[in-house]
Amino acid sequence: KAGVTQTPRYLIKTRGQQVTLSCSPISGHRSVSWYQQTPGQGLQFLFEYFSETQRNKGNFPGRFSGRQFSNSRSEMNVSTLELGDSALYLCASTPSGTANNEQFFGPGTRLTVL
């Protein structure tokens, strides 16, 4: 099976712009979670989508949003970018909605905000 794929791998934007990141989960996986990784804050949970519904949300401002499509692919959007949004954004997929499952992580999208 192909692993979790994320596109694009690298992105450079300027402050005030918006960005959309994409995540394709492993075939058959219905849950997709997003994490932000920065040197200062570490790995922080953004949100989780399961069967096209947002199930959990982390402590991020409303500028961060996401969605999931019927084929389980997910996108996250960040509007009005700030310098502090520069980070590695990771998505993870898992077959079901329960916590006792291995989550498979993609390679991430490296976002740089100038």
Place this chain on the structure above:
Amino acid sequence: AQSVTQPDIHITVSEGASLELRCNYSYGATPYLFWYVQSPGQGLQLLLKYFSGDTLVQGIKGFEAEFKRSQSSFNLRKPSVHWSDAAEYFCAVGVKEYGNKLVFGAGTILRVKS
């Protein structure tokens, strides 16, 4: 709220020496516990997980971890470290009530000297 503490930011060991990375968690019930490894520029790879049962769990690449409820710990061990083990290691906690959300520790960077 659940939290994870990895007290060692950096650890340096000699190749062939044993390794122990510490992880303490804060949560009222028995959480789901994970160890992930991240190489530079890569996503996260699961080393091992604990959900229930035998408190000593075996993982990939010769790693093992022991769950100690009385100490709220889940330390990662390896009897003989290889140079290829140099990476950053993350302990994570999952909670049944929060779906697939993971709370990560700050990470421990492992350096291996020859």
